[in-house]
Amino acid sequence: MPSLTDRVKSFALTIGFDLVGVAPATPTPYAFAYPSWLEKGYAGEMSYLARNAEKRQDPRLVLPGARSIIVGAVNYRPPETPPSAKSPTGVVARYAHGTDYHNVLHEKLDRLLAFIRTETGQLVNAKIYVDTGPILERDLATRAGLGWYGKHTNLIHKRLGSWLLIGEILTDLTLEYDRPTTDHCGTCTRCLQACPTQAIVAPYQVDARRCLSYLTIELKDAIPEAYRDALGDRIFGCDDCQDVCPWNRRAPETDEPAFFSRSWTQTPDLVELLRWSPETFREKTKGSPVKRAKRRGLLRNVAVALGNTGDPTVVPPLITALSDEEPLVRGHAAWALGKLGGDTAREALRKAQTEETDPQTLREIDRAIEKIEKMPCSI
Numbered sequence: 001m002p003s004l005t006d007r008v009k010s011f012a013l014t015i016g017f018d019l020v021g022v023a024p025a026t027p028t029p030y031a032f033a034y035p036s037w038l039e040k041g042y043a044g045e046m047s048y049l050a051r052n053a054e055k056r057q058d059p060r061l062v063l064p065g066a067r068s069i070i071v072g073a074v075n076y077r078p079p080e081t082p083p084s085a086k087s088p089t090g091v092v093a094r095y096a097h098g099t100d101y102h103n104v105l106h107e108k109l110d111r112l113l114a115f116i117r118t119e120t121g122q123l124v125n126a127k128i129y130v131d132t133g134p135i136l137e138r139d140l141a142t143r144a145g146l147g148w149y150g151k152h153t154n155l156i157h158k159r160l161g162s163w164l165l166i167g168e169i170l171t172d173l174t175l176e177y178d179r180p181t182t183d184h185c186g187t188c189t190r191c192l193q194a195c196p197t198q199a200i201v202a203p204y205q206v207d208a209r210r211c212l213s214y215l216t217i218e219l220k221d222a223i224p225e226a227y228r229d230a231l232g233d234r235i236f237g238c239d240d241c242q243d244v245c246p247w248n249r250r251a252p253e254t255d256e257p258a259f260f261s262r263s264w265t266q267t268p269d270l271v272e273l274l275r276w277s278p279e280t281f282r283e284k285t286k287g288s289p290v291k292r293a294k295r296r297g298l299l300r301n302v303a304v305a306l307g308n309t310g311d312p313t314v315v316p317p318l319i320t321a322l323s324d325e326e327p328l329v330r331g332h333a334a335w336a337l338g339k340l341g342g343d344t345a346r347e348a349l350r351k352a353q354t355e356e357t358d359p360q361t362l363r364e365i366d367r368a369i370e371k372i373e374k375m376p377c378s379i
């Protein structure tokens, strides 16, 4: 008869986990580095990361009596799609192409816990987390033998690469622990060099305040001007550090249908997105991770991406966005028009200057007009 640990692992694989391992519920190896990461301000506005800092370092403070942590990972890399003939289009980070992973992984972990309770015949004390609890998930995954912590701070598995989403069950059950995986980054520094904003400030350290994923998703206010050009055509998250990783060259595509791309996330039509009403946003992002940015955040990103196209045909929709109900969207549309330049953009900005009531948006408009006036010629 296989051990309980083996039965739990086999069941996890049958319900769609690609990897599963068990770590001891003791302080994680990188726990000591967490407070200094917070002290440096690298968490940006994600103040929730500073809450329960002690618990994050010791899982036994999260679940008293915890002995084991079952860590499961699912490959989320969606099947590649041919580039769209439509123009201009934006890019959504791969993890957000399909259904929200919190729901997908939570549902699998619920099933796994129900299986454990049936197998043991006990009301096992347990807590489930998917990117929401006060635990250092990637550290736990490395301890459970699922992969190593790459210099870009994502989990990497030799065969599956880094397109992995993880979730955990903390439990008071005693299970057999896996051995941690060793680091296979070696002398490689590709991700550090590829990051468009140099957010990987040192191996294994990301300054979230510079990271395009943070700036396009977590940041609720204006994107600092210094990073808007670097945003390029990204409208939700960024995969650059993972795209260049040699361990992702042969990474397979997911067979989890929930992570297949929705039609609009594959090659989002930027002009169409800029026209999304609150109702359309709600309908299109239902059950999607993109919902987290809210309409104002997503359209802010879209406006910047349109400004980065250098395409004069996007000036009219950006002018329409100068009247958007959200000041944040109006301000970034103004920036985009200032970058694109031209007489039409300048006239529209001048008109908006007389009508705008929000001080921050007005500053964006003033700067955009100034920028156009300094341009040597108009498009």
Ligand code: SF4
Pocket (backbone or CB within 6 Å): 150, 151, 152, 153, 184, 185, 186, 188, 189, 190, 191, 192, 241, 244, 245, 246, 247
């Ligand atoms: S790109 Fe190189 S350094 Fe960065 S995570 Fe991948 S292997 Fe490690």
